[in-house]
Amino acid sequence: MSHIGSYEERIKDFSWAIAEKELDYKEGDMINIGWYCSDRICKMGKSSKLALIWEGLMGQERKLTYDDLRKTSNTVGAMLRKLGIKPEDRVCLFMDKIPELYIGLLGVLKIGAIAQPLFSAFGDESLFVRLENAGTSAIITQKKHAPKVRKILDRLPNLKHMIIVDFDPSKELQPGEVAFDLWNTPWVDELEIHPTYAESPSILHYTSGTTGQPKGVKHVHYSLISQYLTTKWVLDVQEDDIYWCTADPGWVTGTSYGIIGAFCMGATQCVMDVGFSAEAWYKFIEKHRITMWYSAPTAIRSLMKAGDEIIKKYDLSCLRHLASVGEPLNSEAVIWSERVFGKPFLDTYWQTETGSIMISNYPGMKIKPGSMGKPFPGITACVLDTKTFLPIEETGKIGLIGFKPGWPSMMRMYWNNEETYKNKFKNGWYLPGDRSSIDNEGYFWFVGRDDDVINTGGHLVSPFEVESALLENEMVAESAVVSKPDDINMEVVKAFVTLKPGFEGNKDTELMIMNFIRKKLSPLAMPQEIEFVPNLPKTRSGKIMRRILKAKEWGEEIGDTSTLEDD
Ligand code: WTA
Numbered sequence: 001m002s003h004i005g006s007y008e009e010r011i012k013d014f015s016w017a018i019a020e021k022e023l024d025y026k027e028g029d030m031i032n033i034g035w036y037c038s039d040r041i042c043k044m045g046k047s048s049k050l051a052l053i054w055e056g057l058m059g060q061e062r063k064l065t066y067d068d069l070r071k072t073s074n075t076v077g078a079m080l081r082k083l084g085i086k087p088e089d090r091v092c093l094f095m096d097k098i099p100e101l102y103i104g105l106l107g108v109l110k111i112g113a114i115a116q117p118l119f120s121a122f123g124d125e126s127l128f129v130r131l132e133n134a135g136t137s138a139i140i141t142q143k144k145h146a147p148k149v150r151k152i153l154d155r156l157p158n159l160k161h162m163i164i165v166d167f168d169p170s171k172e173l174q175p176g177e178v179a180f181d182l183w184n185t186p187w188v189d190e191l192e193i194h195p196t197y198a199e200s201p202s203i204l205h206y207t208s209g210t211t212g213q214p215k216g217v218k219h220v221h222y223s224l225i226s227q228y229l230t231t232k233w234v235l236d237v238q239e240d241d242i243y244w245c246t247a248d249p250g251w252v253t254g255t256s257y258g259i260i261g262a263f264c265m266g267a268t269q270c271v272m273d274v275g276f277s278a279e280a281w282y283k284f285i286e287k288h289r290i291t292m293w294y295s296a297p298t299a300i301r302s303l304m305k306a307g308d309e310i311i312k313k314y315d316l317s318c319l320r321h322l323a324s325v326g327e328p329l330n331s332e333a334v335i336w337s338e339r340v341f342g343k344p345f346l347d348t349y350w351q352t353e354t355g356s357i358m359i360s361n362y363p364g365m366k367i368k369p370g371s372m373g374k375p376f377p378g379i380t381a382c383v384l385d386t387k388t389f390l391p392i393e394e395t396g397k398i399g400l401i402g403f404k405p406g407w408p409s410m411m412r413m414y415w416n417n418e419e420t421y422k423n424k425f426k427n428g429w430y431l432p433g434d435r436s437s438i439d440n441e442g443y444f445w446f447v448g449r450d451d452d453v454i455n456t457g458g459h460l461v462s463p464f465e466v467e468s469a470l471l472e473n474e475m476v477a478e479s480a481v482v483s484k485p486d487d488i489n490m491e492v493v494k495a496f497v498t499l500k501p502g503f504e505g506n507k508d509t510e511l512m513i514m515n516f517i518r519k520k521l522s523p524l525a526m527p528q529e530i531e532f533v534p535n536l537p538k539t540r541s542g543k544i545m546r547r548i549l550k551a552k553e554w555g556e557e558i559g560d561t562s563t564l565e566d567d
Contacts, residue, residue, distance in 0.1 A: 004232065004233050004236065004363065004364075006364050006365075007362040007365045007374065007377075010377045011377040014377040014378045015378070016225055016226075016229075016378055016407070016408055018229070019225045019226075019228050019229040019408075020225060022228070023036065023224070023225070023228060023264075025225070027198070028197070028198075029197075030193075030195045030196065030197060031197060031200075031221045031222060031224060032109060032110060032112075032193050032195075032196045032221055033106070033109045033221050033223075033260060033264070034073055034077070034105075034107065034108070034109035034110035034193070035110060035193045036224055037069070037260060037263035037264050038051075038066060038069045038070040038073055038106055039193070040264075041066045041070075041263070041264075041266040042067055042070050044266065046066050046266050047065060047066055047067035047070075048065050048066075048067065049065060049066050049266065049268070050063055050064070050065055050066075050268045051064050051065060051066045051068070051069040051263060051268065051269065052064040052069065052099060052102060052268075052269055052270075052271065053242075053268065053269070053271070053288055054098070054099050054272075055270075055272045055274065055284065056273050056274075057274055062099050064099065064103075068187075069103065069106070069263070071187035071188060071189060072099075072103045072107075072182055072187060073103050073104075073106035073107040073110055074107070074187070074188040074189070074190070074191035075107070075182060075185060075186075075187045076103055076104050076107025076108070076140075077107040077108070077111045077188075077191050078191055079107075079163070079178075079180055079185075080108065080111055080138065080163075081111050083138065083160075083163075083178065084160075085111065085113050085137060085138055086112075086113070087111065087112030087113060087194050087196075087200075088112065088113065088114055088200075089114065089137040090113070090114045090134045090135060090136040090137060090204060091108045091114070091115060091116065091136070091138045091139070091140065092130075092134075092138070092139040092140070092141075093105055093108070093115060093117045093118070093139075093140050094118050094120055094122075094127070094139055094140065094141040094145055094149070095140065095141055095142050095165070096120045096142065096273050097248060097249070097271055097272070097273040098273060099182075099271075100140070100165045101117070102259050102271065103182070104140050105117065105203075105249065105259055106259070106263075109196075109202055109203075109221075110191060110194065111191075111193075111194050112195075112196050112200065114201045114202065114203065114204050114218075115202065115203050115204070115255075116130070116131075116136055116203075116205075116216075117203070117205065117249045117254070118130055118206065118250055119248060119250030119251065119522065120141075120142075120248075120250060121250075121523055121524070122148075122250075122521070122522050123148065123518070123519045123520045123521050123522055124148045124151045124152050124519075125469060125520040125521060126465075126521045126522055126525070127148055127149070127152060128152040128155060128156070129213050129214060129465075130206045130214060130216070131152070131156055131159060132155070132156060133206075133214070133216055133415060133416065134204055134216055134415060135158045136158060136159055137158055137159065137160055137161065138159070138161040138162070138163060139159060139161070139162050139163070140163045140165065140180075141162065141165070142164065142165055142166050143164050143166050143167055143168060146162065146164055146177075149162050150162075150174065153176075159176075160176060161176055161178055162176055162177045162178070163178045163180045164177060164178065164179055164180065165180055165181065165182060166181070196221045197221070198221060199220050199221075199222065199412070200220060200221050201219070201221075201412070202219050202220055202221045202223065203219045203255060204216045204217065204218055204219075204415060205217045205219070205251070205252050205352050207252075207351075207352040207353070207460060208453055208460045208461060208465060209420070209451070209453065209462055210451040210452045210453055210462065210463065210464060211464050212420070212464065213464075213465070214462065214465065215414040215415070215417055215420060216414060216415030216416070216417075217252075217352045217353050217415075218411055218413045218414070218415055219355050219409065219411060219412065220412050222408045222409075223256075223355045223408055223409035224264060224408075224409075225409070226355060226356035226407055226408040226409035227260045227261055227264065227355070227356050228261075228264050228265070230261075230356045230357040230360075230376060231257060231261035231262065231264070231265055232265060233362065233363075233376070233377070234323065234357050234360045234362060234363070234376065235257065235261065235292060235294055235321070235323055235357075236292065236320075236321045236363045237261065237267050237292055238265075239265070239266060239267065240267075240291075241262075241267045241268070241291045241292045241320070242267075242268050242270060242288055242291050242292070242318075243262045243267050243268065243269050243270065243290070243291070243292045243293075243294070244270045244284070244285070244288075244292070244294070245257050245258040245261070245269070245294040246281075246293075246294070246295045247294070247296065247325075251352075252351070252352040252355070253294070253296075253325055253326065256355060256356055256409070257294055258271075258294075267292075270288050270290060272284050276299060276302060278302065278306030278310055279306075279310060281299075281303070282311065282313070282314040282316060283314065285314070285316055285318065286314045286315050289318040290318060290319065291318055291319065291320040291321070292320060292321045292323075293322050293323075294322075294324070294325070295322070295323075295345070296324055296325060296326040296457070296458040297324055297326065297328065297329045297330070297333060297458065297490070298327065298457035298489050300329070300333045300336075300337065300345060301330075301333060301487070301488050302488055304332075304333065304336050305488065308340055311340050311341075316341060319341050319342075319343060320343070321343065321346075321363065322337060322341065322343050322344065322346065323345060323346045323347075323348055323360075323361075324345040324346070324347055324348065325348045325349070325350065325357075325458075326458030326459075327455050327457070327490050328446050328490065329345060329347040329370075329372075330370065331369035331370035333345060334347070334370070335369055344367055344369070346360065346362075346363070346367065346373070347360065347361055347371070347372050347373060348360035348361070348373070349372040349373075349444070349446065351432050352411075353410070353411040353430075353432065354403070354407075354409065354410060354411075354432065355408075355409025355410060356376075356407070356409040357376055358376060358379050358381065358403060358407075358432075359372045359373055359374060359375050359376070359379070359381060359444050360372065360373045360374070360376060361373035361374075362374065362376075368439075368443050370445065371439070371443040371444060371445050372436070372445070372446050373444065374442050374444065375444075379403060379404075379407055380403065380404035381401065381402065381403050381404075382399075382401075382402050382429070382438070383398070383399030383400060383401060383402065383435075383436055383438055383444075384399050384400045384402040384427070384429060384431070385399055385400075386399060386400055386450075389402075389426040389427040389429065390427065395437075395438060395440045396437050396438075396439060396440075397437055398435055398436070398437045398447050399435065399436070400431055400433075400434070400435055400450055401432050401435070401436050402426075402429030402430065403429065403430045404429065404430075405425070405428075405429075405430050410430070431450075433449060433450050433451055433453075434446065434447075434448070434449055434450060435447040435448050435449070435450050452482070452546055452550070454481075454482075454483040454492075455483075455490065455491060456486075456489050456490070456491055456492050456524060457488070457489040457490070457524070459524045461493055461524060461525050463480075463482065463493075463546060465521065465525065466479075466481040466517060466521065466525050466527065467479050467480065467481050467495075469516075469517055469520050469521050469525075470495060470497065470513070470517065472520070473513055473516050474500070475499050475503040475509060475513065476497055476498075476499065476500070476513065477498045477500045478497070478498045478536055478544070479495055479496065479497045480495070480496045480536050480544045480545075480549055481493060481495050481496075481527065481546070482496075482546050482550040482553060483554075484528075484529065484553040484554070485553065492527075492528040492529075493524075493525060493526065493527045493528060494527055494528065494529045494530075494531070494553060495513075495527040495530045495531070496530075496531050496533050496536060496549055497530055497532055498533060498535060498536060505530075505532025509530075509532070510529075510530045510532075513527075513530055514526050514527060536549075537549065
């Protein structure tokens, strides 16, 4: 049993006030995530403790203490303030997993601005859509990503500043560009923290839906309460842990638990800015004596594929606790990890909108491999009937997951999109858009998404976004984008395309279109296969029926096709 007490003990008489008390936060007080993650830890006497251990692409290493984290984030905050960035202005962080990304997010928050992290592999169109929607004022990036920003600058009148953290001094800056080298700038010891309160906006994360452009999920500083307590109770991060979250802060796991979680606990966090390779990952764990590891099913399946022999080359006895998020964690992966690491990966379920872990396997709780576990203390969850939206009492029956609103890290709004936000609630329940059943012991069993969003390797891709981008290709007449099964990534993007007259659907055309999407959107959104068809299945009113194409890919019954004629 864990030092944090059993699940049953914790859930009894639970209140969010427990976390508030531990953080010394009282209702109405100031609460600033940037301050809590750095200044507060120093105030607790841990200034010289290691906050961040970073390894770069070329084998470079950087180590920062909590005092370094405090001062460097002050320095970013001061730089932005000097540029005229005001509270609640959106500042985009568009960087690989380099220290400036982690520090920068805290710096943005310290001056009360809203941090907008975006995945650095995004192409110019993905970037444009998100910057335009947020009305972003400044972007912090690296020279290698600057060309993508320059390309769309004309169309973004609000974007006044591009801060480049590794600018080459021999080159010339364009108007609006700022060279900011954190490692050769005097660090700011004292920064006036902007007085943010529980409901002050903190982070704006973009997520994909089935229809329409990506939605900006607005979080507030009060989310810290949920992030702190779930890091402590589910991820079981303790003061002396060396923690590694493999997620990129362009996505919510990489901020909630790849920046905020470990830092607000005062633990040591490791970051590796290197792509996936089983060898590199095991070496990283061994070298830094990582004790707590938070990763994702696709990575775990890739490690399984790399085989057990390679594991024997490394001393991984340091690992104490493992957890996973982002997609269904198959029971084989849980059983495998128990065999090779001596510990099972504990599945955790949540999403960008919920801001923190909602359903999970809690340390010490009986694990049922393949189940997501039970709701976190303080979270009321159920499955709802798809028509009446009333909770289903019967065990084992599939319904829509529903959460009772009111936990601290719940999104407060979709940016400029109140209507879509309101549609996420039915009968007083928040619907994350997933289907599940609950067994007789209260364990949740994930079934699938309730929409067409594609979850490829834990990354959500909107078929709408890919279809829209495809239509911008000169050869494409029409397209329909669906998921198709994949051993490692669970699902990948597949596009059905009809071509304009004069173009031929062959291997070259396929590669050209794939590349077009990779550059415009991202490697994740790039179709792994393009099937050229003479026409697409449509309803009488001309709506493309993705459902039919998807069923074929998954070898499923096509089901009711009467709407083929009528919608
Ligand atoms: C899916 C990532 C099965 C789900 C934190 C959810 C999962 C979406 C799990 C959120 C899990 C997340 N088992 N599916 N343990 N965790 N999902 O917003 O469909 O990028 O709604 O947040 O991923 O993805 P998002």
